[in-house]
Amino acid sequence: MNTTQPRSWSRISRALAALLLLGSLGFASIAADARPGGGMSFGSRGSRTYTGPAPTQVLPGGASPFGQSMTPRPNGYGSPLGGGFAGRGHPLAAGLLGGFIGAGLGGLLLGHGFFGGGMGGGGFLGLLLQLALIFFVVRWLLRRFTGASARSMAGATGTAPGVLPRTGYGAAPQAAGFGANAPPLAIAQSDYQQFEQTLRNIQAAWTRSDLNGLQRLATPEMVTYFNQQLQDYAGRGTRNAVSDVRLDRGDLSEAWSEGGQDYATVAMRYSMIDVTTDMTGRVVDGSPNERIAANEFWTFARQRGGPWLLSAIQQGR
Known part of the structure; x- marks a missing residue:
């Protein structure tokens, strides 16, 4: 025989x-951070892309370095192209x-x-x-x-929920390294209100898989990353929905101008309902009854006189 x-x-x-x-273990790792950005750090911050944003009271540990960016490194080498499970670590x-x-x-x-x-x-x-x-x-x-382990949700500390306090430019130290001498920029209360509204609008456009809406809110680089993530979900026969986004607290890390553009990096602590379903609506990750927290630096960029667009997301340490 x-x-x-x-x-x-x-x-x-x-x-x-x-x-x-x-x-299945890899999918669980991805699904655990299913919101826009997937719990990763990517995008560009102009000449400060490879210099970490200044710590704030909201995120005193600073930010994780970028895993993906289209900005060339100052030493002339190409930008990192990490992605997926290995790209996170x-x-x-x-x-x-x-x-x-x-x-x-x-x-x-x-x-x-x-x-x-x-x-x-x-x-x-x-x-x-x-x-x-x-x-x-x-x-x-x-x-x-x-150092990118998830942090548990923390409540607001004396700041009214949903309001970014006006700390004013110069409240956080200027970042050291390339681009540190760029002129500082004054951030008005109306700017903070736009940052907060953009946070909510991006989550809503993401939930609708609305690329046109994302293009009005983020730079082409960020839209490219979002599109890749949405295609990954579609390829697995799933979709992610984010709702009831609440900004618990936020403050300014740094703001500057360079090359005809303004930049502002804001530390945000926010929470949301984050649920992933299959195409029949069956929940495969998350809970419609449980909130999850995110601690992130969001960088916004604008042409002089134009609207702010999201140009980077970095995970807080």
């Missing part, structure tokens, strides 16, 4: 099961993840288990335990090297 073929199919089945499980963590998966799947195809039989396997249950261990190790590495 030839047992080679059944064993081969058994190995392939175990490898496919591992891929499906890893895929540190190259070392991404490399370790790739090594774990490559070696593990190779072991499965050869019938040695994910760790070459070193853990005893124990059938499919053993496989699940090994994959779970890898997932938690990789997640720890990503948090260790990026």
Whole structure:
């Protein structure tokens, strides 16, 4: 009796099961930050793109560096093109993840288990335990090297909800490095009101998958990223809806002018209902009854005399 073929199919089945499980873990990681931007940092801040925004009372830990930007680096090298799971983390963590998966799947195809039989396997249950261990190790590495772990929602601290306090230009220190000497810019209360309204309008346009609406609110670079994310959802047969957006608190990080353009980076702490559904309306992530929080720096840019457009989102540390 030839047992080679059944064993081969058994190995392939175990490898496919591992891929499906890893895929589901990856989807859960993406879906956990389903709002516009997906919990990542991308966009451009003019000459300060590769200089972190000044910390504020709202976000005293500063911001995570950009994972994606179309702005060339000052040293002449190309901009980072990170994306997906690896694009969120540190190259070392991404490399370790790739090594774990490559070696593990190779072991499965050869019938040695994910760790070459070193853990005893124990059938499919053993496989699940090994994959779970890898997932938690990789997640720890990503948090260790990026400092981008999610923060729990915090209440407002003396500022009326939904109002950006006017701190005035110069209230936050000017960022050091390239572009630090750009002229400061005075930000009026009407500007803060526009920032807050743009926050809500972008979430609403995103929920409608309205690219024309996003083009009126964000730079072409940001619309490109949003479009990629919306296409990813459509490709998976899902859609994301954000509603009841509330700005809990916000303040100015820095504002400046350069090259005929004005820039303002604002630290925002806001909350929302964030739900992902399939095309039948069945909820696959999030809850329509639970609010989630976001701590982000939003940078706005405008031509002199024009409207403010969102040009960057960075996650707060």
